Amino acid sequence: MQVCNVCREQTPKYKCPTCKIRYCSVGCYKKHKDSCLPVQPPEPSGPEVKPASSSAVCTDPWSVEDLLNEDDIIDKVPVEKLQLLGRSDQLRDLLRNPHLRQLLRSVDAADSKEDAMKAAMQEPLFVEFSDCCLNIVEDGTAPTHT
Template identity: 60%
Template sequence: MQICSVCSEQTPKYKCPVCKIRYCSVSCYKNHKDECLPVKQTASPALAPDFKATHHCDGNWSVEDLLDEDDQSDRVPLQRLKELGESKELKALLCNPHLRQLLLTVDQADNKADIMKVAMQEPLFVEFADQCLKIVEPITEENICPMI
């Protein structure tokens, strides 16, 4: 099990797009970014990609900037992400200012696990999460538990 390269306390959830160290939170990233150095190009570009090759000139980043082969199992296919953006049900839910505030609170929280426990007590947030999961992981025969 890995630990955060910055605070050495939590399990890392993110990877720096520049130097590839793993960190656990926004606050750890903010502490790290001032000392961050790009990884040096090695003989194998697949093992240590050049930052200029993955970081877009316009300042935007892509999912590939943050993931490597180890993260592939957690990756949501681009088509599913597009379906999230096109979902009328999600758009309708996002019209609710209370839900938008909940999402901002979760996004800005340092301890995501604790804030998620609180957010999951809100029926509106649960409805939003369920709708997202219906799109990202649609129900199929293989992921239905048989009734005993």
């Protein structure tokens, strides 16, 4: 089992987007950030592949590996439960709302995802959407309208 690279006591829940070390809490991140050094990307060994357009370039510091690391056991939702989201009439109805879609786009496009989520959670519609998603995933059933 892994331990936090800062306090060496707790199980790490997060990974630093700059240097990739694992840490367990905001407190540990604050201690770590003063001495954080970015990881140097490895030199490409083959021909460089460029994206088709500049709009395809992702500037998000998190990679798929950060999100789907095998060692992360906290807050991992099985794919079967995520597939239930697509079967929910209630969720589908919520996603038809243009205001909610705009909120989701703004969170996705935000430089600071944490700040964007805090702002979005002040909107009752976004809270309803979040609650609906969590209920489906936690209960393992997709509620439908009759």
